[in-house]
Amino acid sequence: MDVAASVIGIRVARRKLLSFGISSFFLGIAGALWAFGYLGTSDAHAFNLDKSFQILFIVIIGGVATIFGNFLGAAFIVLTPILLDPLSLIIDLSFLGDQGALANLQHIIFGTIIIVLLIKEPDGLSGLRRRGVEALRSRARSPN
Known part of the structure; x- marks a missing residue:
């Protein structure tokens, strides 16, 4: 370019x-x-190190290429703790240690997803979405 x-x-x-x-x-x-x-x-x-890393993780998970990817990353970062809260009621997390076990589990999940995305899908969720849409379109175009 x-x-x-x-x-x-x-x-x-x-x-x-x-x-x-x-x-x-x-x-x-x-x-x-x-x-x-x-x-x-x-x-x-107001913008401590945790907030800075949260913004960085939003960009990494969502993808740098598109603005929509940042919305996907932000939705993921915001919704994951909300979806993990009922998990603490279902699964006994006392083996992880103190009361902050759920927060630690969230950090572990975020870290794992970031590592997997950086290795397997460097374009983030937006790249994954784009490839999925392209695969569906190519499947719809094929006569089989």
């Missing part, structure tokens, strides 16, 4: 730097509005 842009005379490095600057500006404005409107003040612990 960069080669094609440079062939038609677009200065790729300058455009990338400009787009980075513009997106950083809008992200800074969004952060300021969020801190003022939602929190009421600016707190240094």
Whole structure:
């Protein structure tokens, strides 16, 4: 993609730097509005290391290629703890140790899924979805 842009005379490095600057500006404005409107003040612990890793995991699980993949990743990160809560009522998790066993189990599941996705499907859930749709379309086109 960069080669094609440079062939038609677009200065790729300058455009990338400009787009980075513009997106950083809008992200800074969004952060300021969020801190003022939602929190009421600016707190240094609003985006701690856990929140940063959560956002990173959303992108890894959903896939970097599409915006829809990020929605899939966010849905997965948000819904997995909700779906695992009834699991603690069904399965005795006392063998894992303390009361935080369910949270530890969630971290283990997230880590396992991230490792599997990075090895087997680097495009994340969006790539998996895209391949599934392509397989269904090719099956529908075949006369058999």
